[in-house]
Amino acid sequence: RSDGSRLWATIHETARFGGTPKGGINRLTLSPEDGRVRDWFREACEAAGLTVSVDALGTQYALRPGRDMSLPPVAFGSHLDTQPTGGKFDGVLGVLAGLEVMRTLADAGIETQAPLLLVNWTNEEGSRFAPAMMASAAYAGEFTTDEILAKRDGAGVTVAEALDAIGYRGGEAVGERTIGAFVELHIEQGPILEAEGKTIGVVEGGQGIAWFDGTVEGFESHAGTTPMPRRRDALLGLSEFALAAERIALAHGPSAVATIGEAGILAPSRNVVPGRIAFSLDMRDPRSGTLDAMEAELRQAAAEIGERRHLSLVLERIWRKEPVPFDPRIVSAVEEAAEGLGLPRRRIISGAGHDACNLAGRVPAAMIFVPCKDGVSHNESESATQADCAAGADVLLQTVLRLADT
Amino acid sequence: RSDGSRLWATIHETARFGGTPKGGINRLTLSPEDGRVRDWFREACEAAGLTVSVDALGTQYALRPGRDMSLPPVAFGSHLDTQPTGGKFDGVLGVLAGLEVMRTLADAGIETQAPLLLVNWTNEEGSRFAPAMMASAAYAGEFTTDEILAKRDGAGVTVAEALDAIGYRGGEAVGERTIGAFVELHIEQGPILEAEGKTIGVVEGGQGIAWFDGTVEGFESHAGTTPMPRRRDALLGLSEFALAAERIALAHGPSAVATIGEAGILAPSRNVVPGRIAFSLDMRDPRSGTLDAMEAELRQAAAEIGERRHLSLVLERIWRKEPVPFDPRIVSAVEEAAEGLGLPRRRIISGAGHDACNLAGRVPAAMIFVPCKDGVSHNESESATQADCAAGADVLLQTVLRLADT
Ligand SMILES: NC(=O)NCCC(=O)O
Ligand SMILES: NC(=O)NCCC(=O)O
Numbered sequence: 183r184s185d186g187s188r189l190w191a192t193i194h195e196t197a198r199f200g201g202t203p204k205g206g207i208n209r210l211t212l213s214p215e216d217g218r219v220r221d222w223f224r225e226a227c228e229a230a231g232l233t234v235s236v237d238a239l240g241t242q243y244a245l246r247p248g249r250d251m252s253l254p255p256v257a258f259g260s261h262l263d264t265q266p267t268g269g270k271f272d273g274v275l276g277v278l279a280g281l282e283v284m285r286t287l288a289d290a291g292i293e294t295q296a297p298l299l300l301v302n303w304t305n306e307e308g309s310r311f312a313p314a315m316m317a318s319a320a321y322a323g324e325f326t327t328d329e330i331l332a333k334r335d336g337a338g339v340t341v342a343e344a345l346d347a348i349g350y351r352g353g354e355a356v357g358e359r360t361i362g363a364f365v366e367l368h369i370e371q372g373p374i375l376e377a378e379g380k381t382i383g384v385v386e387g388g389q390g391i392a393w394f395d396g397t398v399e400g401f402e403s404h405a406g407t408t409p410m411p412r413r414r415d416a417l418l419g420l421s422e423f424a425l426a427a428e429r430i431a432l433a434h435g436p437s438a439v440a441t442i443g444e445a446g447i448l449a450p451s452r453n454v455v456p457g458r459i460a461f462s463l464d465m466r467d468p469r470s471g472t473l474d475a476m477e478a479e480l481r482q483a484a485a486e487i488g489e490r491r492h493l494s495l496v497l498e499r500i501w502r503k504e505p506v507p508f509d510p511r512i513v514s515a516v517e518e519a520a521e522g523l524g525l526p527r528r529r530i531i532s533g534a535g536h537d538a539c540n541l542a543g544r545v546p547a548a549m550i551f552v553p554c555k556d557g558v559s560h561n562e563s564e565s566a567t568q569a570d571c572a573a574g575a576d577v578l579l580q581t582v583l584r585l586a587d588t
Numbered sequence: 589r590s591d592g593s594r595l596w597a598t599i600h601e602t603a604r605f606g607g608t609p610k611g612g613i614n615r616l617t618l619s620p621e622d623g624r625v626r627d628w629f630r631e632a633c634e635a636a637g638l639t640v641s642v643d644a645l646g647t648q649y650a651l652r653p654g655r656d657m658s659l660p661p662v663a664f665g666s667h668l669d670t671q672p673t674g675g676k677f678d679g680v681l682g683v684l685a686g687l688e689v690m691r692t693l694a695d696a697g698i699e700t701q702a703p704l705l706l707v708n709w710t711n712e713e714g715s716r717f718a719p720a721m722m723a724s725a726a727y728a729g730e731f732t733t734d735e736i737l738a739k740r741d742g743a744g745v746t747v748a749e750a751l752d753a754i755g756y757r758g759g760e761a762v763g764e765r766t767i768g769a770f771v772e773l774h775i776e777q778g779p780i781l782e783a784e785g786k787t788i789g790v791v792e793g794g795q796g797i798a799w800f801d802g803t804v805e806g807f808e809s810h811a812g813t814t815p816m817p818r819r820r821d822a823l824l825g826l827s828e829f830a831l832a833a834e835r836i837a838l839a840h841g842p843s844a845v846a847t848i849g850e851a852g853i854l855a856p857s858r859n860v861v862p863g864r865i866a867f868s869l870d871m872r873d874p875r876s877g878t879l880d881a882m883e884a885e886l887r888q889a890a891a892e893i894g895e896r897r898h899l900s901l902v903l904e905r906i907w908r909k910e911p912v913p914f915d916p917r918i919v920s921a922v923e924e925a926a927e928g929l930g931l932p933r934r935r936i937i938s939g940a941g942h943d944a945c946n947l948a949g950r951v952p953a954a955m956i957f958v959p960c961k962d963g964v965s966h967n968e969s970e971s972a973t974q975a976d977c978a979a980g981a982d983v984l985l986q987t988v989l990r991l992a993d994t
Binding site: 208265266267307308309312314370371372373389391393401402403404405406407408409410411412415417418420421422424425428431432436438439440441442443444445446447449450451452453454455456457462464466533534535557558559560561562 | 814826834837
């Protein structure tokens with residue numbers, strides 16, 4: 183068993199890096215705050231006897247030798263970056279519970295057959311640079327390292343520049359290192375486990391995700407002199423489109439979601455009819471065909487609104503992640519670990535994207551969920567109990583031992 | 589008659605201060621570009637034999653003596669600040685045609701009975717600091733100088749700080765200087781004159797304006813895991829409100845307009861349901877009662893949307909300018925000047941706010957409009973012909989001579 187109170191203290195210790203007045207964390211990937219928590223993480227891993235290295239996309243790997251060094255390591259971890267309105271648990275729990283597993287094994291003097299590898303993946307959140315989970319995608323071969331290094335944030339800074347700015351462009355080639363299996367512990371970020379009184383979610387897979395960049399182009403004109411019917415108002419076009427996206431998601435049943443998370447008027451002014459807007463669209467469903475259908479309907483809505491309002495409404499798909507099934511053997515290992523610990527559990531599909539979903543494209547992978555309060559995440563009030571975090575760490579420890587000793 | 593080609597050259601000469609690649613001007617009030625055009629204006633006035641002074645809100649006054657210095661001067665002018673997507677004529681025409689009047693009188697050796705005063709009012713546009721036309725409002729006693737000095741832009745900079753930054757906080761007390769009458773030449777910024785083939789609009793008054801600051805407060809949550817019906821999406825609330833504002837304006841007849849010109853999600857992220865939005869609302873009509881009715885309906889819409897979507901949707905009215913009738917004597921002087929020059933003309937109401945609307949609260953005032961292409965303004969493509977600008981300057985010259993010699 184892991185030490186739940188040490189894990190809890192560690193979670194709160196790192197919450198100071200980017201901590202917000204409302205008790206959340208604003209630690210965008212590759213920001214100075216992210217640099218500081220990475221430094222802390224390296225030191226904590228070294229203090230636990232691990233050997234830390236960094237790859238060309240900044241991902242940190244902390245290795246614990248096994249008896250048989252010819253075996254590929256059993257890996258686990260998550261991410262330490264957060265949303266601008268992030269909480270204390272999203273990603274953090276998976277990394278720090280992984281550290282707790284390493285500390286527990288060291289304290290108990292346990293050596294595993296296979297080596298163990300704790301990973302902090304760069305830019306899981308996708309808030310500063312799109313897409314989300316990009317370092318694990320590059321690890322799994324979905325992007326080249328150069329493609330990722332060239333991605334830009336809203337201010338035009340590239341991933342390469344941001345890595346250099348905090349000194350985290352490492353020497354190891356991305357994907358060079360072999361991994362035997364990957365297990366990720368995470369808060370559920372949804373309401374199901376809490377509602378059903380389950381402590382552990384045995385995650386069977388992740389839903390599909392499509393991301394779009396959109397623009398609405400109308401015509402700037404005077405707010406006092408332009409008659410309503412003559413306007414080509416980009417904000418009214420976006421407003422109709424946002425409501426159409428909501429209707430389309432609702433029509434595809436309870437699992438489908440669509441979100442416009444970013445929307446900015448270019449050169450806004452109180453007395454100017456908005457002429458140009460840039461926005462983002464996030465669309466998800468566990469069924470690949472539903473993603474196709476929703477995209478077609480959204481494009482039709484955009485065309486109809488654009489034509490009627492004399493606007494150009496353009497959607498560019500910048501990312502699509504197909505629904506991911508996890509490896510049945512690793513899913514079973516998680517389930518048996520939870521069963522062995524006597525924890526109430528259920529199988530579940532992840533609504534959020536996770537690094538494990540990318541890893542699954544290359545190595546056997548699965549995930550462990552624990553409940554979070556009211557299912558709330560990507561919010562500073564995100565909350566989980568010490569007992570549930572400890573239970574999650576115990577399941578992670580038992581799963582890792584099962585995988586590393588067989 | 590004024591020199592139309594000299595006026596045209598001067599308009600294009602000053603368009604370099606804040607000139608944009610698309611041929612417009614981005615010269616927000618009290619910006620470095622505004623500082624440079626003010627320096628240019630002072631030198632041009634001095635070269636034309638005028639005495640320039642600056643008041644405590646940065647307004648520039650250029651005086652030409654009259655035979656009877658006990659008479660209050662006949663004043664004219666407009667503003668040199670622009671919108672972020674401004675054109676070359678809005679405000680600029682009125683100031684530079686005023687300069688052309690002064691130059692023409694100097695060339696012709698004409699002395700008027702009353703002194704003449706050319707004015708460049710600070711912050712007519714209201715884009716950087718709200719409300720619009722704030723220096724002329726302070727001149728007319730609608731605000732104290734200290735109230736205006738304390739207004740802040742989006743970055744938190746006060747008017748006082750911005751004035752100091754470009755060295756334009758003058759020594760003259762605002763409103764201290766007496767003016768006998770005020771005449772402002774401006775492009776129409778609407779489509780009527782062009783559509784009817786009239787060169788001159790004899791402006792009888794300005795419509796009423798109400799400005800609001802609004803906020804929508806919902807709850808940030810995860811775009812992938814929060815079911816659609818559980819969301820408290822601030823952008824969807826704003827979308828419904830924007831469409832309601834359009835419907836309400838349309839329902840109040842062809843003269844009513846409503847515009848959301850600014851809208852910004854706080855801490856936006858692609859995979860976060862928007863939790864908080866700040867926006868602006870501009871609402872106008874020539875009838876005061878219609879402004880009241882529209883405001884009541886907008887508040888009702890905000891309450892209904894807020895309740896249904898579990899959002900708090902708050903509207904704060906930050907400015908209201910009642911409809912303004914201009915002085916019949918000055919309106920007639922404009923009409924007679926246009927008639928004397930044989931120019932096609934019609935009476936018209938201004939859809940935009942103008943410094944003359946504020947002056948009208950204290951001194952006899954009126955305005956002269958000339959057409960602009962397609963009625964387009966607050967857009968970089970704003971355009972007017974050399975002939976119409978020259979005609980407007982001639983009407984201004986003749987109106988000023990009528991007022992200054994009687
Ligand atoms: N776990 C998590 O919140 N990941 C961010 C990527 C996404 O699902 O939007
Ligand atoms: N003339 C003009 O565009 N003034 C700006 C103030 C307004 O919004 O009407």
